[in-house]
Amino acid sequence: MTVRPFVIDVPQPVLDDLHDRLARTRFLDDSPRRPASGMTSAYLRDLVASWLTFDWRAREAWLNEHPQVLADVDGTTLHVVHQRSASPDAPALLVMHGWPHTFALQLDFADLLPDFHVVVVSLPGFGFSPPLDEPTTEQRLAQLVHTLMTDVLGYSRYLTYGEDVTANVSDLVAATYPEAVTGIVVTHAHFLPQDEREATTDPTERAFYDRMAAGWYDQAAYAHAQGTRPDTLAAALNDSPAGLLAWITEKLVEWSDTPAGDPAAVERRISRERILTEATLYWATQSIATSFRTYFDGGDAVVPPVEVPAAVFIQRHEHDNPESVARRFYRDLRVFERLAEGGHFTIAEVPDAMAERVREFAAVGSGHPRS
Template identity: 40%
Template sequence: MAVDSFRIDIPEPVLDDLRERLAHTRFPDEVEGTGWDYGTNLGYMEELVDYWLNRFDWRAREEELNRFSHFRTDIDGIGIHFIHERARGPDPLPLILTHGWPDSFYRYLNLIPMLTDPARFGGDPADSFDVIVPSMPGYGFSDRPHERGMTSERIAGLWARLMTDVLGYERFAAGGGDIGSGISQLLALRHPDRVVGLHLTDPGFFSLDAGIPDLSENERKYLAAIQELWMQEGAYSMVQSTKPQTLACGLADSPAGLAAWIVEKFRSWSDCGGDIERRFSKDELLTNIMIYWATETIASSVRLYYENVHTLPLDFLNEHIDVPVGMAVFPKDFIPPPREWVERRLNVERWTEMPRGGHFTAMEEPELLAEEIRAFFRPLRTEHRKALEVSG
């Protein structure tokens, strides 16, 4: 399969159109003194839009993104964008990391160098990885699906072909969070002979499945807390799972609307104590938002929720994943699950409760996450090498 180098270069007319729209943003009113209680705060949005229009430098951010090695390939008729950074260390382990929503491949940019070149950050070169970070179909610079059925399971199948058929890795590691956690689990479930191990930052989509008998007290409390949280935070998922196209008509037309929809999640789901810029600068927030805006992928990205709800077979939820799993549980990532809940379905060999951090772990705490990933895969590297020797 052909692999082509790729460079991010958004056409100037797209940026001109964006500036025109930002300059004519029509803001809503709000109830005085409510802060973020009703959703995205008006004062912060006015500040962010002003920064976006007058100070944000997309070309500078584009240059930073292009310092990584970007590629595109075609798998089963779907164009896939991915970063492929080679290790600076002996005998590296290939690692594919999958993002979620409302982030993008940008989630992992701070983490990648820490994994490819651990010595640069005070680590051991023997812990190095070849890191592959693809954009899911419908996200960023990958193609937008125009047919039904692009589920997490189908994406997992694409990733298996990307790693083996395109990049030539017979065996590899996988990891991710949010939707990326579920895709990584499906990749391990369907291709256990190829996946050395999984490193996850959350249990993924099976965390809401309550149809399990003999729950422990911790598990019952966890499920009750998740259900309560979902009543407060789950409206976005219900809309995206049922009427994604209705939502997309507004978000695809208004950059301010798109930013409000995404920024509120970064504030609510991160370990920021209510101050979003404790964790993310305006440049970081807007770079992630620009990846959606410039590629016109908000509609195709939220459709993944619809596809997973309507066409993803759920029989896999009853299957146990035997591939070794490492879990890094961050305290502000929704509701941290109890270990026994995760072990019902995953072969957990390492469980670490992290001291800080939220849902967007690789952006919030890349150093902590890098150390944890290195530690989990360290004993698995020997088994990986032996398996390659046998297959070779």
């Protein structure tokens, strides 16, 4: 297993083609009686205008200030940002993104932890990590990132954190490799399996799962399309940068901790520069299709209870997630806190607050089982 340095260098013809396509965007007006969503015609027009003048080279230079490698791991290659601490004895922290974000959205958080060895991995099929030649299941992802941390990068012990599709992966890592995981940091607390959700008689649990189910129908079209017709959808998004931008940004808007009805409010949490960075990475790497494979292949892994020390921070979109479920699943729960700010992309939205909490947990809350 080898590791080799990597530097981002998007070819100029790719950027020229992007600019040409953006300049020829055919915009649509909002439909009458359209359902509320995280995207409007006016906001998309504004974003496209900004993308036309976006200084990618400056942003690329910023990204390249973060040491990156391509790591050969068990038959595949993973793109990794590996920021080592000046202290050899610093704790190691694995950070995993979900969909529709990339590694780039998590770098502001990583930069706040110079006292950690921070590993931010790009999932297979996202950005500069090529897709797997096999199903992209949660079990396979957990095995790959654990091998990356231990056999490839040489960390015998590490903390783990995941968001969105990697929340389950992080739980799997902690449950499967407890001898290597000193603790798990959670902002997407584990959900009960569907049969247990339906069977629970606890009123707090019942109310949370009923609320989540009721809100899911209006937002689930993206997941159904990505999980059932991924290539058909991707054919359009891979050809139209404006379409790609709308598809990605809608979810950044809807899932962030920002007021509904004003798409531009997302920029209070995730700046326009960061939004356009995400879109450019997907466009330049043509990875929107392969990013869908976690929906098409992933499924819901059966995750056994986590026995390692855990810190659970409930983000605002799951503000009523029951503590009772967290305590049943995370058997050594050291911290349970409901965050005052921060939504689905928690460490990107409130990096300072989360960096402080991770530091505190690593210092006093993880690594030693309760007596």
